[in-house]
Amino acid sequence: MIDFLVSILSNPAIILGIIAAVGLIALRKSTSDIIKGTLKTLFGFLILQQGSNIIVNSLVPFSTMFTEAFGLTGIVAEDNSLVAAVQTVLGKETALILIFSFLINIVIARFTKYKYIFLTGHMMFSFAGTMAIVFNQMGVSSFWTVVIGSVIQGISMVIFPAISQPFVRKITGNDNVAFGFWGSSWISLSGWIGGKLGNKEKSSESMKVPKSIDFLKDMSILMGLIMIIVYVVTAIFVDPKVMAEISGGENPFQFAIFQALGFVVGILILLQGVRMFLGEIVPAFKGIGEKIVPGAKPALDVPIFFSFAPIAVTLGFLSALVGGLIVTFISSLLPVVVLPSVIGLFFMGGAAGVFGNATGGRRGAIISGFVLGFSWSLLVALAYPLVDVTQYGVQGLWFASPDAILVVIIIRLIGMLFGIHI
Amino acid sequence: MYIVSVCGMGFGTSLMLLMDIQSIAKDFGYEVDGEATDLGSAKGKKCDFMVASSEIAAELSDQDVPIISINNLLDKEELKQKVLPLIESIAKEESK
Numbered sequence: 219m220i221d222f223l224v225s226i227l228s229n230p231a232i233i234l235g236i237i238a239a240v241g242l243i244a245l246r247k248s249t250s251d252i253i254k255g256t257l258k259t260l261f262g263f264l265i266l267q268q269g270s271n272i273i274v275n276s277l278v279p280f281s282t283m284f285t286e287a288f289g290l291t292g293i294v295a296e297d298n299s300l301v302a303a304v305q306t307v308l309g310k311e312t313a314l315i316l317i318f319s320f321l322i323n324i325v326i327a328r329f330t331k332y333k334y335i336f337l338t339g340h341m342m343f344s345f346a347g348t349m350a351i352v353f354n355q356m357g358v359s360s361f362w363t364v365v366i367g368s369v370i371q372g373i374s375m376v377i378f379p380a381i382s383q384p385f386v387r388k389i390t391g392n393d394n395v396a397f398g399f400w401g402s403s404w405i406s407l408s409g410w411i412g413g414k415l416g417n418k419e420k421s422s423e424s425m426k427v428p429k430s431i432d433f434l435k436d437m438s439i440l441m442g443l444i445m446i447i448v449y450v451v452t453a454i455f456v457d458p459k460v461m462a463e464i465s466g467g468e469n470p471f472q473f474a475i476f477q478a479l480g481f482v483v484g485i486l487i488l489l490q491g492v493r494m495f496l497g498e499i500v501p502a503f504k505g506i507g508e509k510i511v512p513g514a515k516p517a518l519d520v521p522i523f524f525s526f527a528p529i530a531v532t533l534g535f536l537s538a539l540v541g542g543l544i545v546t547f548i549s550s551l552l553p554v555v556v557l558p559s560v561i562g563l564f565f566m567g568g569a570a571g572v573f574g575n576a577t578g579g580r581r582g583a584i585i586s587g588f589v590l591g592f593s594w595s596l597l598v599a600l601a602y603p604l605v606d607v608t609q610y611g612v613q614g615l616w617f618a619s620p621d622a623i624l625v626v627i628i629i630r631l632i633g634m635l636f637g638i639h640i
Numbered sequence: 641m642y643i644v645s646v647c648g649m650g651f652g653t654s655l656m657l658l659m660d661i662q663s664i665a666k667d668f669g670y671e672v673d674g675e676a677t678d679l680g681s682a683k684g685k686k687c688d689f690m691v692a693s694s695e696i697a698a699e700l701s702d703q704d705v706p707i708i709s710i711n712n713l714l715d716k717e718e719l720k721q722k723v724l725p726l727i728e729s730i731a732k733e734e735s736k
Binding site: 337390392437490492493496501518520526 | 647648649650651652653655656659675676677678679680681693694695699710711712713714
């Protein structure tokens with residue numbers, strides 16, 4: 219009987235299904251809604267795992283190519299893919315931290331003056347996975363991983379929105395919503411620097427940005443182009459004999475291009491899965507949170523700020539890309555090569571542009587985006603030795619969210635006090 | 641009626657938009673079904689109308705359903721003014 223229960227609860231898809239079902243029941247949804255919501259959560263999670271398999275399959279040959287070519291490890295900073303890839307090992311812990319941290323968030327919001335309810339579902343998922351990985355590496359048992367991880371995440375879900383709230387007020391002009399995204403501190407900091415060096419009088423929104431770069435808004439296209447460049451350039455530097463071995467005789471460029479496209483396809487499938495289960499879980503969480511916490515401020519995902527200064531988003535992203543590329547080029551000085559991680563650079567760089575524009579106009583937006591791209595990629599490179607994800611069979615991926623990385627650094631420092639070394 | 645809300649990734653702001661619209665509709669006694677999706681998969685989806693932030697909505701102009709473009713995603717009043725008349729007219733169509 220116990221074995222049976224443990225086997226059920228070790229399956230993260232089932233835990234998430236239960237969370238969705240309980241949430242929907244608590245909201246008194248109809249039976250058909252409950253069945254639909256629960257099944258879609260299960261489907262979503264299984265789709266996510268399949269997407270993660272595809273990503274891993276196209277990253278493994280890439281990692282081999284990259285190491286052959288440059289004698290260095292190359293990584294892409296992408297949380298969702300990384301956390302999805304470790305779900306077979308740490309899925310139960312991730313799902314449990316996800317739910318308990320949300321409950322702790324509600325309790326803190328209910329009883330303190332910090333009324334933030336963190337509602338960005340994929341960020342909650344990736345942070346929970348991050349906590350599971352970090353504590354697992356430090357040799358903490360499953361039980362304590364869930365306990366400590368949930369408490370840390372629950373507190374983070376309130377503290378980080380609180381830190382960025384002064385900036386959010388400046389941009390939105392009100393105090394009704396908060397910033398629920400694990401790059402908020404870094405974006406606020408970049409925005410602050412942009413403000414110091416910029417000129418508030420000249421807003422980015424009076425500029426004209428060519429229509430021809432509009433296609434960059436479609437993430438799959440942007441990522442496809444950059445990954446093709448990254449894979450093909452790497453393939454050029456691999457010894458042709460070794461390359462023939464890796465590609466199994468296929469034309470090396472064809473092989474590189476289709477591996478790159480396969481990577482993007484994996485991300486698209488993974489995101490489809492994330493979309494499916496979040497579409498069920500987030501509304502349930504939101505309903506419960508708002509019922510229990512009067513005056514709750516929802517902490518929301520980063521693109522809510524994009525509409526305040528769309529041109530600043532483009533400026534911020536482009537300058538963040540430049541900043542990120544500089545880190546890629548100086549990486550022989552660093553522990554690891556951080557490849558341009560498009561998703562992070564777009565969303566965080568874009569937001570840094572908006573924040574920088576609010577404090578320092580168009581120059582502020584450009585500086586802020588650049589600072590974000592450069593300092594973020596540098597943070598990822600420098601923090602890389604702190605957590606080894608290759609022992610879970612994951613190659614070529616590492617954590618992306620700066621707020622989460624800051625928390626990881628603090629955890630590892632405290633761990634050292636207790637004699638747990640890296 | 642079935643609506644599609646769109647954002648860059650398909651689970652952040654689009655999901656919030658969808659939930660906000662559903663709650664506005666509910667306040668006025670309408671039942672709205674829908675899904676949140678990303679820009680790439682939104683095209684060609686069957687629905688009564690699509691809704692997105694202004695910069696994303698510009699990319700959807702070639703769709704044959706009405707596209708609602710929201711300038712300030714945090715402004716519930718703007719959302720209500722743009723979405724409610726459409727919901728009302730679609731509900732009228734459906735009840736015919």
